[in-house]
Amino acid sequence: MNAQTITTFIRNWERWGGTWEQWDNPISARLALLRYLKEQHRTEILSWQVESLPIPGLATALNDAGFKLFPPDRRILNPDLAMGLTSADAALAASGSLALTPAPGRSWLPALIPISHITLLPTSRIYANMASWRQDWRQTRPGESVRTLIISGPSVSDDIEMHKHYGMFGPRQVHLILFHDETSA
Amino acid sequence: MIPNQRTRHTLHRLGNLTTAARDAAWARVENAEALKQRAIHARDRVLADLPANLEQLEKAARSHDVNVLHANDAQDANRLIIQTMRELGVTDALRNHHPLLDEIQVDRAAKANAIQLTPLHPGDYLAQLANERPGHPIWPVGHLTVEAISATLQKKWRIPETYNPDHLASTVRMPLRRALLRTHTAILGVDFASVEDGVFVLMDNDGHNASLTGLARHVILLLSIEQVAATLNDLDALIQVFALSAWGRPLPAYVTHLQCPAPPEIDGPRTIHLVLVDNHRTDIMDQGFGRALRCIQCGACHTVCPVYEQIGGGGYANSPYTGPIGAVISPLLLRSDLGEPQAYLCANSGHCQAACPMNIPIPDLIHAQRRRLAKTRPPKEDKRYFSIWRRLISRPRLFFPFIRRNLEK
Numbered sequence: 230m231n232a233q234t235i236t237t238f239i240r241n242w243e244r245w246g247g248t249w250e251q252w253d254n255p256i257s258a259r260l261a262l263l264r265y266l267k268e269q270h271r272t273e274i275l276s277w278q279v280e281s282l283p284i285p286g287l288a289t290a291l292n293d294a295g296f297k298l299f300p301p302d303r304r305i306l307n308p309d310l311a312m313g314l315t316s317a318d319a320a321l322a323a324s325g326s327l328a329l330t331p332a333p334g335r336s337w338l339p340a341l342i343p344i345s346h347i348t349l350l351p352t353s354r355i356y357a358n359m360a361s362w363r364q365d366w367r368q369t370r371p372g373e374s375v376r377t378l379i380i381s382g383p384s385v386s387d388d389i390e391m392h393k394h395y396g397m398f399g400p401r402q403v404h405l406i407l408f409h410d411e412t413s414a
Numbered sequence: 415m416i417p418n419q420r421t422r423h424t425l426h427r428l429g430n431l432t433t434a435a436r437d438a439a440w441a442r443v444e445n446a447e448a449l450k451q452r453a454i455h456a457r458d459r460v461l462a463d464l465p466a467n468l469e470q471l472e473k474a475a476r477s478h479d480v481n482v483l484h485a486n487d488a489q490d491a492n493r494l495i496i497q498t499m500r501e502l503g504v505t506d507a508l509r510n511h512h513p514l515l516d517e518i519q520v521d522r523a524a525k526a527n528a529i530q531l532t533p534l535h536p537g538d539y540l541a542q543l544a545n546e547r548p549g550h551p552i553w554p555v556g557h558l559t560v561e562a563i564s565a566t567l568q569k570k571w572r573i574p575e576t577y578n579p580d581h582l583a584s585t586v587r588m589p590l591r592r593a594l595l596r597t598h599t600a601i602l603g604v605d606f607a608s609v610e611d612g613v614f615v616l617m618d619n620d621g622h623n624a625s626l627t628g629l630a631r632h633v634i635l636l637l638s639i640e641q642v643a644a645t646l647n648d649l650d651a652l653i654q655v656f657a658l659s660a661w662g663r664p665l666p667a668y669v670t671h672l673q674c675p676a677p678p679e680i681d682g683p684r685t686i687h688l689v690l691v692d693n694h695r696t697d698i699m700d701q702g703f704g705r706a707l708r709c710i711q712c713g714a715c716h717t718v719c720p721v722y723e724q725i726g727g728g729g730y731a732n733s734p735y736t737g738p739i740g741a742v743i744s745p746l747l748l749r750s751d752l753g754e755p756q757a758y759l760c761a762n763s764g765h766c767q768a769a770c771p772m773n774i775p776i777p778d779l780i781h782a783q784r785r786r787l788a789k790t791r792p793p794k795e796d797k798r799y800f801s802i803w804r805r806l807i808s809r810p811r812l813f814f815p816f817i818r819r820n821l822e823k
């Protein structure tokens with residue numbers, strides 16, 4: 230992924246009010262995640278299956294640091310769950326958006342239910358725009374049904390005299406940990 | 415209910431804020447005109463042969479295991495919803511924010527059939543608590559002041575007095591989040607659908623549509639027949655234009671694409687039922703008002719309209735389609751005695767057409783609507799009506815008090 234596309238993505242992501250940090254490799258990203266979670270004083274996290282997250286050694290690292298990952302099982306969902314952890318199938322530079330397609334172990338719910346959402350994103354998944362991602366998708370996953378959630382910033386409602394209230398249903402905070410992975414240019 | 419001065423001030427502020435946000439957002443779009451043209455073309459392309467496009471959509475949807483149903487009118491649509499819910503064995507459901515659901519009066523039908531239907535959108539929920547009709551396609555309680563919302567919540571839930579909008583929003587959020595996490599069945603108005611792939615799109619900024627789609631086991635989708643586009647790329651243009659004109663942002667916070675039921679191990683509904691709703695849209699086209707069906711319900715024409723600013727959504731007939739576009743389509747959608755007065759709620763400012771991203775010639779269509787209605791009215795009454803109207807329209811100091819006084823009657 231070229232640097233210009235990454236810069237465009239970050240600029241547009243910031244415009245939605247998203248926060249971010251960028252690292253050179255997955256190991257640094259793993260340390261950054263542990264630090265971020267500690268700062269937030271959260272130990273219970275609604276998460277994708279750890280094998281579906283794009284950072285190696287995450288299960289052990291989180292476990293050793295005392296963090297507990299919960300699968301988004303409806304029986305344990307409660308309105309007070311504070312932290313959600315996912316990756317994304319794609320990031321769209323032109324709009325600063327994330328695209329998530331649900332699959333086993335990769336639920337939408339950690340990106341929708343908790344107050345805070347963290348995304349681990351390899352730079353190789355950044356596309357110029359929706360059309361380029363869709364084209365790639367059609368080539369690499371032909372015939373797969375379309376079930377996509379495009380997220381652009383935190384959840385916001387302005388129903389009461391146009392006052393912006395963040396975190397109405399989805400997260401009020403969206404944090405991105407971006408890192409270069411092996412397949413990046 | 416007719417707005418008092420404080421409410422008119424709120425409507426005025428809503429108009430100023432939304433117009434400023436919209437103008438700023440469109441100004442940042444490179445080649446804004448080309449984007450609008452893409453959206454207009456996308457819509458015109460399917461309207462040119464709607465029956466064939468709907469047939470293709472139906473075929474695509476069925477091939478993805480979607481149960482497709484057809485509703486000629488509102489009664490039909492409600493009957494199909496209730497029947498589907500009975501077949502699913504459910505007596506309660508959550509609904510999203512969508513003018514089509516208000517158009518068919520699904521809440522009333524559900525109540526009459528002992529089905530508990532809860533609106534998940536905070537604006538709709540507040541409107542229901544305050545016993546108000548949604549007044550705007552995007553901001554259902556945009557006309558209500560913080561004081562009015564606070565008074566409603568104090569009365570209904572005995573909350574302590576607060577005029578802090580964040581506290582009020584959090585108060586509403588709690589029961590809605592609890593209801594969301596328990597959801598089993600959802601009734602969802604669909605924003606757009608793509609004919610080629612049979613993909614349904616729902617948009618929002620607060621996440622209620624996205625969460626409902628992820629959590630509900632069964633969804634009943636309602637789609638008004640004109641809200642279709644040929645391809646996903648056409649849909650992208652409509653989504654962007656909607657977000658820019660409705661919310662003044664380049665994209666909604668959440669865009670959900672749904673095509674088929676989900677297998678047990680992944681998020682999404684296990685069954686999808688689609689109700690395609692005509693409800694006089696074919697008549698609208700047959701009577702020469704087809705260009706009104708370009709409307710994407712962004713609400714931009716409402717907040718620039720001087721009449722809307724004075725009377726709010728509550729001043730229009732019992733139709734979810736208020737504002738300038740409501741003046742065109744409500745007389746065709748509603749019983750004529752209810753819808754007709756809407757065609758005269760226009761001061762000829764022309765602001766609506768300038769604001770409309772779909773380039774709908776709203777003033778021309780309003781005049782055409784009046785001409786159509788005049789043909790059905792006795793000529794003498796018509797003459798008197800027009801002579802009063804002509805004299806008033808050039809005198810705003812008389813025009814607005816006249817409208818308010820007459821609506822109060």
Ligand code: SF4
Nearest residue numbers: 709710712713715770
């Ligand atoms: S008529 Fe135009 S401006 Fe008014 S709601 Fe429809 S698309 Fe928006």
